[in-house]
Amino acid sequence: MATSTYNGKTFTFKHGVHPEEFKDLSSHCAIQRMPFVEEYILPLGQHIGAPSTPLVTKGQKVARGQKIASPAGFVSVALHAPVDGEVSGIGLFANPSGQMVPGIKIRTDPYSTQKMAAVPVDLESLDNKGFINAVQEAGIVGLGGAAFPSHVKLAIPEDKKCDYIMLNGCECEPFLTADHRVMVEHPEEIIDGILILNKFIKARKAFIGIEVNKPDAIAALQKLAATSRFPVEVIQLAVKYPQGAEKMMITAILGKEVPHGKLPLDLGVLVANVGTVKAIADYFRLGQPLIERIVTVTGTAVKNPANILVPLGTPMKDVIAWSGGVTGDAARILLGGPMMGAVQKTLDTPVVKGTSGILILGNDLVKDITEYNCIRCGRCVEACPLYLNPSMMGLLAKKGRWEEMLDYHVLDCFECASCSYVCPSGIPLVQSFRVAKGILREKAAKEKTAGQS
Amino acid sequence: MTPYNKKLSVSTSPFLKAEDTTPEIMMTVVYTLVPVVLVALYYFGLGALLVILTAVFSCLFTEWLFNKPGQRYATLKDGSALITGLLLALTLPPGFPLWMVFIGGFVAIALGKVMWGGLGQNIFNPALLGRAFLQAAFPTAITTWSPPDGRYFSLRGTNGALPFFQGTNVDAVTSATPLARMKFDHLPTDSLDLLLGATGGSLGETCALLLLLAGVFLLLKKIIDWRIPLAILLTVVVFSGIVHLVNPEIYPSPVFMVLSGGLLLGAVYMATDLVTSPITPKGTWIFGIGIGVLVVLIRLWGGLPEGVMYAILLMNAATPLLNKFTRIRTYGYTN
Numbered sequence: 001m002a003t004s005t006y007n008g009k010t011f012t013f014k015h016g017v018h019p020e021e022f023k024d025l026s027s028h029c030a031i032q033r034m035p036f037v038e039e040y041i042l043p044l045g046q047h048i049g050a051p052s053t054p055l056v057t058k059g060q061k062v063a064r065g066q067k068i069a070s071p072a073g074f075v076s077v078a079l080h081a082p083v084d085g086e087v088s089g090i091g092l093f094a095n096p097s098g099q100m101v102p103g104i105k106i107r108t109d110p111y112s113t114q115k116m117a118a119v120p121v122d123l124e125s126l127d128n129k130g131f132i133n134a135v136q137e138a139g140i141v142g143l144g145g146a147a148f149p150s151h152v153k154l155a156i157p158e159d160k161k162c163d164y165i166m167l168n169g170c171e172c173e174p175f176l177t178a179d180h181r182v183m184v185e186h187p188e189e190i191i192d193g194i195l196i197l198n199k200f201i202k203a204r205k206a207f208i209g210i211e212v213n214k215p216d217a218i219a220a221l222q223k224l225a226a227t228s229r230f231p232v233e234v235i236q237l238a239v240k241y242p243q244g245a246e247k248m249m250i251t252a253i254l255g256k257e258v259p260h261g262k263l264p265l266d267l268g269v270l271v272a273n274v275g276t277v278k279a280i281a282d283y284f285r286l287g288q289p290l291i292e293r294i295v296t297v298t299g300t301a302v303k304n305p306a307n308i309l310v311p312l313g314t315p316m317k318d319v320i321a322w323s324g325g326v327t328g329d330a331a332r333i334l335l336g337g338p339m340m341g342a343v344q345k346t347l348d349t350p351v352v353k354g355t356s357g358i359l360i361l362g363n364d365l366v367k368d369i370t371e372y373n374c375i376r377c378g379r380c381v382e383a384c385p386l387y388l389n390p391s392m393m394g395l396l397a398k399k400g401r402w403e404e405m406l407d408y409h410v411l412d413c414f415e416c417a418s419c420s421y422v423c424p425s426g427i428p429l430v431q432s433f434r435v436a437k438g439i440l441r442e443k444a445a446k447e448k449t450a451g452q453s
Numbered sequence: 454m455t456p457y458n459k460k461l462s463v464s465t466s467p468f469l470k471a472e473d474t475t476p477e478i479m480m481t482v483v484y485t486l487v488p489v490v491l492v493a494l495y496y497f498g499l500g501a502l503l504v505i506l507t508a509v510f511s512c513l514f515t516e517w518l519f520n521k522p523g524q525r526y527a528t529l530k531d532g533s534a535l536i537t538g539l540l541l542a543l544t545l546p547p548g549f550p551l552w553m554v555f556i557g558g559f560v561a562i563a564l565g566k567v568m569w570g571g572l573g574q575n576i577f578n579p580a581l582l583g584r585a586f587l588q589a590a591f592p593t594a595i596t597t598w599s600p601p602d603g604r605y606f607s608l609r610g611t612n613g614a615l616p617f618f619q620g621t622n623v624d625a626v627t628s629a630t631p632l633a634r635m636k637f638d639h640l641p642t643d644s645l646d647l648l649l650g651a652t653g654g655s656l657g658e659t660c661a662l663l664l665l666l667a668g669v670f671l672l673l674k675k676i677i678d679w680r681i682p683l684a685i686l687l688t689v690v691v692f693s694g695i696v697h698l699v700n701p702e703i704y705p706s707p708v709f710m711v712l713s714g715g716l717l718l719g720a721v722y723m724a725t726d727l728v729t730s731p732i733t734p735k736g737t738w739i740f741g742i743g744i745g746v747l748v749v750l751i752r753l754w755g756g757l758p759e760g761v762m763y764a765i766l767l768m769n770a771a772t773p774l775l776n777k778f779t780r781i782r783t784y785g786y787t788n
Contacts, residue, residue: 019469174469247784260785338468361468372475372531373573377727378678379473386784391732392776409783417467425475425573431465 006253010212012238013248015385017418019174019241019339023213026298026305027177031185033309034322036108040082040313041350042068043095043103047141048148049075054104060087061109065116065289068104071136077149078139079104082291082311084112096335096342096349106313118287123199131200138283139290139353144168144179144244144273145336147354150280153270156201163268165194165203166253167277169210169217170237170244173337176357178294181307182275183210183217189285191224191232193277196284198230201270206232208274209249213239241339242416246271248385260412295355297323301330301362310351316358317347329362338365339417369426380419380429386412390419390429397432402443405436413437478676479532482722485667486539489718492663493656497547497599500612501656507551509538511558519567533572537561540580540722543657544715544762545587548599551612553591557583577769578726581762588762598630598653630654631713632758635705647712658715668721677725680734684741685720685748686711692749704753716748719761729769736775743768 045051052069062068062081069079089105121134135151142148156162167190171179183190194206208225210218218234225232235253237243247258250269258264264271275294282288291312297319298305304324316335320326334341335355351358380390386409393408410433419429493501516534517525528534541561545554561583569575588595630653631642646652648662657664671677694707710716724730724744731737744764751760782788 017471019471251784257785259787260783262785332468334466334468336466338466340466341468342466343464343468365468367470369470370474370527373571375475375478375533375573375727376730376732377478378732379471381732381781387781388783389732389781409786412783412785421467421469422471422473424471424473424478426470430467434465 006233006235008236010236010238011252012240012243013251013385015383015387015418016240016242016248017383017421018239019421021213021239022175022298022300023177023180025175025300026296026307027180027214029177029181029306031181031294031307031309034311034314034319036083036114036311037314037318038108039088039315040085040106040108040311041093041103041315041348042079042082042106042313043093043101043350043352044069044079045095045101046079046147046312046352046354047077048146049073049077049152051102052076052079054090054102056087056090056104058087058090061085062087062106063117064112064114065118065287065291067137067289068106075149075152076136077141077151078137078289080139080289080291081106082313083108084114085109094346094349096344096352096355098342098345116288120287121284123196123284126200128200134283135280137289138280140276140279140283141290141353142273143275143279143293143353143356145173145340145354145356147352150272150276153265153272154197154201156265156270160265161268162201162265162270163204164254164270165197165201165206166249166264166269166271167194167206167208167274168244168246168249168271169208169214169221169274170249171214172211172239172241172244173339173341173357174241175298175359176296176337177298178296178307178356179274180214180217181296182278182294183214184220186278187217187220187224189278189281190221190274191228192285193279193281194232195228195230196281197270197272197277203270204231206230207253208232208234209237209243209253210234211239211243212236241418241421242385245385245414245416247414290353293351293353293355295319295351296357297360298357299330299360299362300364301327302360303327310355312353313350315348315350316344319351319358320347320360326360327362329364330360331363331366332361334359334361339421340415371427372425374425374427377424379422379424383418383422385416385418386414388413390423390433393436394419394427394429394432397436402436402439405433406440410436411440476531478727479536481674481676482536482671483532483539485670486536486543486657486722488663489543489657489660489667490539492660493543493547496660497656500547500599503551503612504545504547504549504554504656505539505542507554508542508545508558509535511555512538512541512562515559515562516567519563520571528571531572533566534562537566537579537583540657540718541583543718544580544584544655546595546598546655548597548612550591550594553587553594556590557587559583560586573728575728576773577766578723578729581723581766581769584762585766596633600653630758631709632752635709635713636752636758639703641705641709642713644708644712647709652713655715655718658718661712661717664717664721668717671721671725677721677727678730678737680737681725681730681741682720684738685716685724685745688742688745689716689749692746693753696749696753710749710752714752714759715761719744719748719765723761724765724768729772731772731775731779733776733779733781735781736772736779739775739779740768740772743771 050072085108088107092100093103565579565582634640690707693710747764
């Protein structure tokens with residue numbers, strides 16, 4: 001790409017914050033495969049959308065990679081057994097969000113070799129519809145954390161056109177290095193995944209956006225992109241949070257904003273996480289559905305930070321124990337990164353499709369925050385990547401004036417938490433916006449049903 | 454140790470926090486005021502020290518008095534009352550009676566801050582509100598300026614005046630401020646004197662150089678919004694420059710306008726008060742330009758030689774409206 005305007009430059013979006021990265025803990029750790037454990041818990045709703053419908057009954061023998069639940073509607077995906085074993089229970093289990101949800105428990109067959117009888121998918125025999133169907137049946141969802149069913153994004157309406165496939169390799173959350181390791185260790189699969197996608201999407205070009213704190217990933221992908229038969233360009237992005245937010249990456253690379261209420265596709269862009277694209281390649285080339293994912297186990301209170309290839313459904317406590325356990329200082333355990341991750345109150349919850357990291361913070365990072373009055377310093381305004389006014393919304397939230405917050409576009413907030421991060425007065429800004437959004441949505445739903453009756 | 458039997462901390466994200474806290478921001482402002490205070494002591498001696506100590510004590514005492522017993526320590530700790538006390542003192546003449554200083558501090562905190570709901574809730578800059586009260590209540594005392602005379606340890610008799618008495622003005626040496634000399638007698642003052650501070654005036658408005666340095670430091674630390682001082686100073690320079698070109702005989706030069714009086718103290722410390730200035734970039738521009746225009750209007754054509762205080766207070770009043778009407782365009786919206 002000698003003619004590219006992107007060469008050598010670093011791009012970014014306006015605003016944002018610079019939290020300490022903590023990536024050094026695990027960024028050098030090669031991906032290790034986690035051995036099989038005794039029991040797996042697979043919640044039926046590991047994705048956004050309708051939970052899958054179980055296809056197995058208690059006591060039934062299942063094989064590794066076998067479909068155990070099928071999609072319940074279009075915005076839903078299939079679920080597969082991560083091991084050879086026996087269904088030991090179907091019932092309610094704790095999920096990482098702290099709820100009890102329906103799921104399937106599988107007891108591992110201790111005598112199995114766990115070799116998967118997988119066959120590659122014949123791409124040539126597939127049309128567009130067949131391709132989308134295959135992705136859905138493979139159980140593939142966005143592995144960046146949102147767990148949105150990938151086939152829904154790939155089903156491009158006829159009146160729209162996808163010009164650019166944009167791969168998200170930003171991994172802007174502090175601590176997490178799963179995507180980083182995928183890019184360093186599996187660049188071929190990522191480029192191959194782009195080619196597979198493009199067979200059906202027929203875009204003009206692919207971009208891979210990577211923050212410049214991952215030079216080895218940039219180099220690895222750049223090398224392959226140079227010889228790729230489809231134009232693939234690696235874009236260097238500034239290290240800034242939330243650079244990996246879909247809208248922020250699009251704005252950084254294309255210099256355009258995604259209009260309010262529209263999708264990236266309205267700008268001709270399809271965004272996918274690098275890990276997701278690798279999962280797609282694995283399915284079509286090897287026949288392996290989504291039954292495992294890479295999880296970063298890290299934090300200031302973990303003994304051996306690591307990037308681990310974990311079968312889905314592995315209880316968190318087993319993953320932590322296998323990595324080497326925690327230090328006595330452990331005070332807070334999260335799934336996901338420190339900016340948007342979910343705190344855990346039990347370690348019995350399993351690794352699910354959206355689990356990008358298990359983070360164990362020590363007392364050094366768990367501090368009581370004293371809350372002072374808002375001094376209107378405007379740091380939150382300077383931080384918000386969507387140019388919202390968190391200061392004003394925070395004052396309104398404190399007084400319960402939810403409707404007025406609509407005026408300040410609170411519903412556009414995607415909860416990146418930059419405002420709470422910078423607030424010198426320690427005001428729980430994003431936390432109060434979550435509450436506000438919940439209340440406003442509930443109210444809107446109520447009004448809708450009231451209007452219908 | 455395993456995590457299984459351990460108590461875990463449970464709350465919602467984010468779990469990382471930038472290091473700056475509100476008390477730290479306030480204390481940084483206080484530290485930048487230390488050199489300004491030292492210069493005031495150098496020029497005006499013990500009298501200045503008494504004025505500063507009284508103002509600070511009065512503000513802290515009032516803050517303590519009007520807060521709920523449980524919160525008293527916390528609100529004192531945020532450092533904002535300390536800043537108000539220091540800034541109020543810096544706007545007063547060195548020979549100002551201490552009992553009046555005390556009342557000024559009381560009014561600044563009680564009517565300027567606590568009444569509105571405490572830190573962050575007030576519309577007007579508390580220190581300037583306190584000074585406006587003093588100007589209205591004691592117009593003679595607040596315009597009696599003693600010159601910087603280098604007598605560090607001798608007291609000005611007026612400092613010790615009892616309530617409702619003029620006090621023994623033993624030395625009775627007074628001098629006009631550069632602005633008053635300009636306004637009423639059309640006498641200019643040497644720019645170097647203005648820069649270094651060897652002129653009559655309030656405690657903190659004499660040494661322009663130090664205020665400029667403090668301003669640059671606060672800008673670099675990103676504690677104050679660069680747009681506000683820049684807008685004020687540019688507006689004053691351009692507006693008074695045009696007027697000066699039209700009639701240099703009557704109207705002072707822009708350099709004099711910037712370096713004299715309370716303009717720099719106001720532009721660096723008062724107008725940039727986080728609480729009482731707009732939060733949106735466009736709003737801060739309008740706010741700063743408004744202050745600049747008002748300062749020039751009051752100084753050149755108003756009845757008073759100095760207008761920084763009223764200019765800032767008037768624009769403080771406009772801040773909620775500016776915040777409302779200069780919304781930032783949200784990402785993805787067209788306007």
